[in-house]
Amino acid sequence: MKTVDIFGYSFSAIKLRKLRAALTILGVVIGIAAIVALLSITQGLQATITTQLQKGLSTNTLIVTPGQSALAQATSGSSGSGAGGQGFNLGGSRASSGFNLYVNYTQVIDALSPEIDGSFAVIERSGYVDADGINSSVTIYGVNFAQYAQQYSKTFVAASGTIPLNPTDNETVVGTLVNNPGQNSTLLFKAGDDVGIVWTNGTTLPVVNETYTAQVSAVLQKIGGFGVGGPSDSGVYIPLSQAESFFGTDQCSMIIVQLKSSNNATVTDVSEDITNYFGGQVSVISATAVLSLLSTVFGTIQLFLGGIAAISLLVAGIAIMNIMIVSLIERTREIGILKALGMKSRTVLNIFLGESVIIGVIGSFVGIALGWILANITAKLLASGAFGGNGFRVTPLLTPEVFLGALGFGIGVSVIFALYPAWRASKLKPVEALRYE
């Protein structure tokens, strides 16, 4: 029997029992929709985070922080000292080894390798900005404006005002959330205004609020949620020298190293040089390592979520098997007739499998469409802040791999669970099947 005729016959059998077929298909639709929705949301999330990270971390940059960070341990793979328990901490959970980085270490680092183009220090503290009595919580960064602007040329960009490359001590640059926390038309201050910068000094007893007045030279463009190592929307930037005197220290939080090349060998070599020079007391993070860890983490999340969704598809598969066994019993006589007319057992098998392919194809396509719609609705809700926060922009991503995978999985499950009923149908003896009432 020709394939087109087999499918035609299978389809006529499905059409006869529309409600039953629709319910069977619905099972596949739900399973596939769950898989597609979950995967396209997580893949969209991964793409968003990766893009944001790539803005903050250029590939020819290393970030040196004191202590061993969880990330450095997890990505180096060599230390093996319980990396799993510490989680994902980009800033580096500083081990209390007593080792500190100092601003002038940049000179040492610059001399370590000819591949190093330059390095600069960042001092980081939590603090407040006081604008006409309204305090908002911020992170204060002490940086060299010129180097910082060169390094983060895509994100350390003024939306209003001008970033001074040679600032005086009381000039400052702020992230967009600092002067406009609600991201609406209400501005706490504008470029050119004076604000108070406050830091709670916990090194003295009693604790003292250190404060000085700075003039806002520029407000940054919106950056987004994940400016790791780079500029942040809730950051306040002050000149490095001012930070040293204001915080009373030349100890820095991180040193950012620019390389002449971004190839993997250079990144690895220089990372090792720096780590070895400091006797393993620093961690060196590269964009490559962060991105590869990120893709591992997301791979695991996707496998987990996809696995849960796949279980619902298995349930659909069992329903298909159940329905087909009922259907084959009802159609015993029909199978006898077909065999008496000269149909081969294999063709009977193919007719039943053909029905499952039709169910799988319809279920998968409808499921993919529904999953895509659900993913977009979820993304809209996320963006509107329905799940809390200021709203979080994710563009769902339906990759060809997910599309084809969902299609293949939907059809595959339908066919696999139809194998047994189809095989039983094909094995019916014509004499007995014809006698069946």
Next chain:
Amino acid sequence: MPTLVEAVNLTKTYMLGKVPVEALRGVNLKVEAGDFISILGPSGSGKSTMLNLIGALDKPTSGTLLIDGVDISKLNDNQLADLRRRIGFVFQFFNLIPRLTAKDNVELSMSIADMNRAERGKRASELLETVGLKDRVNHKPAELSGGQQQRVAIARALANNPKFLLLDEPTGNIDSKTANEILSLIKKLNVEHNVSIIMVTHDQHLAREAKRVVQMFDGQITSEVVNQE
């Protein structure tokens, strides 16, 4: 005349639960092309078993059965299926596929035999015209009378140009007036279209319409009558 069916010392034993039942006990029969033979017998005489064997639906326990020159006990399932395409089966209960129209039912046996769509559509229409159902082509079995359904079944049986028609109580489920019409149709096919007919029945009146009447009893052929016309 080529021989269509040749049974030599044919036996068939099957198990009814744990009890062996000897349905056929040494049957010898020869059917030649152009024949119109009826196998007559009460229930339990073995005529249904004979029908299943001649229809290549089942294999004999011993003896040989040649259908169109082929020994069916040597065939596997696929070869049996192929052989069945050369036999035109007509059942007592019509056995049409309920969801298909008359025309689609006739086409089904041709599509099983791999005939292409255009050819089988044309042939199905011609066959339905031959059996007198030209204006019922697109009706489903439930919309047809018993006699009409049996005509569709006969058209379906003829679709693949079979070596012979094998009829199982063809008028057992329809009223006597319609039964006569069906009988005339069968006779016409035999005489005008030279279709060989093997008919299994317990109805003596019907059986006597055939050229040869074979009487079965207790799994054996007890007598044979040749009608002179």
